[in-house]
Amino acid sequence: MTDWPLVASEDGVRAQILSILRAWGLPDEPAAVVAGVMTDTDLAGVDSHGIAMLSAYERLLDTGELNVTAVPEIVDDGASYAILDARAGLGHIAAVQAVDLAASKAGETGVGVVAVRNSHHYGAVGHYVARAAERGLVCFASTTTRVVSVLPARGKVPRLGTNPIAFGAPTGAGWPLVLDMSTSTVANNKVRAYALRKKPLPPGWVLDPAGNPIVDPHEARAQVTAEEAGGLTPLGGTEDLGNHKGYGLAIMAQVLSATLCGAAFAPLRQSGATDDIGHFFLVLDPAVFRQDGRFVADIDAMVELLHATPPLDPDRPVLVPGEPEEMSRRHRREHGIPLPTDLVDEIRAICGRHGASFNLGDAVTA
Numbered sequence: 001m002t003d004w005p006l007v008a009s010e011d012g013v014r015a016q017i018l019s020i021l022r023a024w025g026l027p028d029e030p031a032a033v034v035a036g037v038m039t040d041t042d043l044a045g046v047d048s049h050g051i052a053m054l055s056a057y058e059r060l061l062d063t064g065e066l067n068v069t070a071v072p073e074i075v076d077d078g079a080s081y082a083i084l085d086a087r088a089g090l091g092h093i094a095a096v097q098a099v100d101l102a103a104s105k106a107g108e109t110g111v112g113v114v115a116v117r118n119s120h121h122y123g124a125v126g127h128y129v130a131r132a133a134e135r136g137l138v139c140f141a142s143t144t145t146r147v148v149s150v151l152p153a154r155g156k157v158p159r160l161g162t163n164p165i166a167f168g169a170p171t172g173a174g175w176p177l178v179l180d181m182s183t184s185t186v187a188n189n190k191v192r193a194y195a196l197r198k199k200p201l202p203p204g205w206v207l208d209p210a211g212n213p214i215v216d217p218h219e220a221r222a223q224v225t226a227e228e229a230g231g232l233t234p235l236g237g238t239e240d241l242g243n244h245k246g247y248g249l250a251i252m253a254q255v256l257s258a259t260l261c262g263a264a265f266a267p268l269r270q271s272g273a274t275d276d277i278g279h280f281f282l283v284l285d286p287a288v289f290r291q292d293g294r295f296v297a298d299i300d301a302m303v304e305l306l307h308a309t310p311p312l313d314p315d316r317p318v319l320v321p322g323e324p325e326e327m328s329r330r331h332r333r334e335h336g337i338p339l340p341t342d343l344v345d346e347i348r349a350i351c352g353r354h355g356a357s358f359n360l361g362d363a364v365t366a
Contacts, residue, residue, distance in 0.1 A: 006344055007336035008360055013051055014039040016347060016359040020054055023356035024061055025068040026090075034092040041124045042337045045328030046180075048189030049124040051339070052196065055346050057090065058353075060120060065274050066090065072097050072116070080109040083261050084116045088274045091122025091143075095279055099128045102283040103137055110288035115261035116279040121146060126180025126325070128281065129168030133176030136296075138284040139168045142253040146275045148266045149224040150184045150232045153239060153247040156211065158231035159267055162187050163253035168322070170286075172300045178322035183250035184232040188224050191232075195221045196340040204237045206230070256280040 008016075014035050021031040042050030060066035070089025074082055082101055086094035098114040105112030122128075125141050132139035145161030152159050162182040169177045186205045194201055195217035203213035206220040209229035214220040223230050235246025258264060263278025286295035309318040332338075344360055351358040 006339050006341060008339055009336055010039060010043060010333055012359060013042055013337050013339075017051055017054065019356045019359055020347075020350055020354065023351075023354040024058075027069065030089070030093045033096050034090050037092040037096070037123050037127050040127055040329075043329045043332050044124070044126070044325035045332070046124045046126070046325070047338075048187060048193040051347065052189065052193065052343055053121065053123065054350055056121065058350055060275075066120060074101075080105050080111050081113045082115075084114060086116055086119035088118055088120065091116075091119040091277060091279065094119050095122040095128050095281075096131070098279060099131055099139065099141070099281045099283070102139075102281045103132050103135055106137055106283040106285045110285050112281075112283040114281045115257070116281075117258070117261045117263040117276065118274065119263070119277045119279060120275050121277065122279065124180060125164045125166040126168070126178045126322075129166045129180070130176050130178050130322070132281075132283050133168035133170045133178070136170045136286070138170075138286055139166075140282045141166045141280060142257045143279045144254055144258045144263060144266065144277050145188070146266065146277060147188055147225060148227045149188055150234060150250060151207065151230075153234055153244040156209065157229050158227060160184075160234075160247075160250045160254065161266055162232065163250040163257070165249065165253050169299060170296055171303060172296050173303070175326040176322055177299065177303075177320060178325060180321075180325075181235070183235050183246050183253055185235055185237050185246070186232065188232065191217060191220050191224055196342045204233060206232055253280075 017035040017038050018031055021034055038050045057066065065088065067088040070087035072094040073085045073087060075085050076083040084094055084098050094116045098116050102112035102114040122143065125143055129139040129141050142165040144163055147161060148158050150158055150160040150162055162184045164182045166180040171177055191201065191206065199217060200215045201217055201220050203215055206214045206223055207230050208214050208223065214223055224232055234243040234250060236243035254265065257280040258278030261278055264276035269276065303320050306318055306320055311317050347360060348358050
């Protein structure tokens with residue numbers, strides 16, 4: 001078996017995801033929502049959070065933790081805020097509803113805040129802030145995670161998830177500014193993506209119980225899922241490089257995403273309970289704050305100046321957040337989405353276990 005990537009079309013990846021979700025029992029409309037989010041994530045180059053997540057979702061299905069027919073419920077609703085219960089469904093469904101609801105409230109009052117509890121993983125948080133930014137709005141979002149894998153600053157036992165945060169804002173370029181980052185040095189699924197590609201990890205992503213770096217991707221994968229001593233480092237890596245900042249951001253994401261609406265703190269979650277992941281969305285309407293209508297023009301002026309910054313390497317120009325993902329989307333729409341053969345084999349096996357059609361057989365080429 002080779003790890004040489006195969007290439008699938010955007011439509012092929014979406015069709016494959018849909019086939020599996022429908023075989024699991026998701027109704028057509030929510031399945032289309034999930035497949036749309038996952039496919040866009042692969043197009044953006046975030047290979048760890050797209051089709052590669054199907055094996056993790058299958059485990060939730062097999063353990064009975066995933067409610068495939070869940071319909072998110074609004075349990076509290078005000079003029080500028082709401083709380084949703086995802087009812088243990090895939091997080092993509094509740095998250096799309098939540099950010100759209102927050103955007104609608106921002107359009108009416110200038111600000112919309114929606115929190116979600118009792119959810120599962122929802123892919124890349126950047127997708128949702130971009131969704132609001134495409135409506136001309138500013139959005140901040142955060143989420144908790146299922147796996148406890150991140151070490152506190154000065155700690156040797158993991159206590160937090162990767163707890164990603166994201167920020168999005170519109171531009172005049174046809175694509176939004178999007179900052180999407182874990183509050184750890186790297187996300188759990190990035191380690192898995194390296195393992196699928198058999199690539200060694202950069203030193204400092206993952207530490208063993210003695211605090212030494214792990215570079216073997218399979219050993220690192222086992223470490224970050226063990227929830228024992230050792231794990232992912234907070235953003236910053238070491239105390240000398242400011243890992244207290246990543247640690248603090250992770251706590252902030254925990255409070256906003258989960259504590260605020262009563263979702264779980266993963267280390268204290270009762271055995272056998274659902275993930276009870278929490279999400280948070282804050283959406284602002286720039287028109288309320290900038291009645292001169294120059295908000296986007298000022299962003300574009302900032303981007304233009306940043307682009308004009310002399311680069312250290314002439315072949316690596318200065319970019320802004322969201323630009324690498326936009327470049328990836330354009331390239332992958334034209335040339336296809338690369339897939340490791342190990343991942344294709346995983347997808348084929350999932351299809352076999354659940355009676356789903358294996359569409360990648362026709363879509364994939366070397």
